[in-house]
Amino acid sequence: MCANNRSNRILEVKKIMKSYNSKLTKKNIASMVALLVFAVAVIGITIGFASSANKAKEVDSPVLETNKPVESFSLPASEYTVLKEASVDKLVYMPSLNMWKTHNGIDLGVKENTEIKSVFSGKVVKVEQSTLEGVVVTVNLSNGMTAIYKSLASTTLKEGDKIDNGAVVGIAGTMLSESDMGTHLHLELKKDGKYVDPTEFINIVSSNK
Structure with a gap:
C-alpha cells in the first residue's frame, strides 16, 4: 500500500515537472518570437529612414545646367x-x-x-x-x-x-x-x-x- 502511494506521488511529481517544463518552454519561445518581431521592426524602420534620407538628398541636389551665352545685338556696319x-x-x-x-x-x-x-x-x-x-x-x-x-x-x-x-x-x-x-x-x-x-x-x- 505504501509502495503504491509512493509510486503515485512520484508519478504526480513527474507530471507536475513535465507540465512546468512545457510551460517554461512555451514562454521562452513566445519571448524569442517577440524579440525577433521587434528586431525586424527596428531594422525596417532604420531602412525606411535611410531610404527617405537618400530620396531627400536626391531631391535637394539640383541638376546643374550649362548656361548658354546671352546673345546681344551687333552693328550692321563697322563704319x-x-x-x-x-x-x-x-x-x-x-x-x-x-x-x-x-x-x-x-x-x-x-x-x-x-x-x-x-x-x-x-x-x-x-x-x-x-x-x-x-x-x-x-x-x-x-x-x-x-x-x-x-x-x-x-x-x-x-x-x-x-x-x-x-x-x-x-x-x-x-x-x-x-x-x-x-x-x-x-x-x-x-x-x-x-x-x-x-x-x-x-x-x-x-x-x-
Whole structure:
C-alpha cells in the first residue's frame, strides 16, 4: 500500500515537472518570437529612414545646367554715319517724297559696296525688290523681334534661310524714297509687332567713321 502511494506521488511529481517544463518552454519561445518581431521592426524602420534620407538628398541636389551665352545685338556696319534717326511716333519731313510721315527706321550712310551684317541671329521670312525701297530683307530674330533691312543693292539670301549674328545680309545700295541720302542702310526694328527705335537696342553712335 505504501509502495503504491509512493509510486503515485512520484508519478504526480513527474507530471507536475513535465507540465512546468512545457510551460517554461512555451514562454521562452513566445519571448524569442517577440524579440525577433521587434528586431525586424527596428531594422525596417532604420531602412525606411535611410531610404527617405537618400530620396531627400536626391531631391535637394539640383541638376546643374550649362548656361548658354546671352546673345546681344551687333552693328550692321563697322563704319557708318547716322543720316537720319528714327521717329516712330512723330511726323518728320521726307525731302525725297516731299511729305511729312513717321520715319520707322534709322538711316546709316556707308561707302559703296559695304557689306551689311545681321544685327541678330534669326530666320529670313521675306526677300523682295521694291521700287521705292530697293532690295528689302525681313528677318524674324531669335529673340522674338523683327529686323527689316532696306536700301540694299543685292542679297544672296532667300526666304527660309537661317542667318547668324554678324553674317552678311546684303550689299548696301540706294532707295528712291530716300534718294537724297545716297548709299546707305535703312534699318527698322519691330517688337511685339510695333516699330521701335533701333538705337534702344543697338549701340549706334551719331558718327562712327
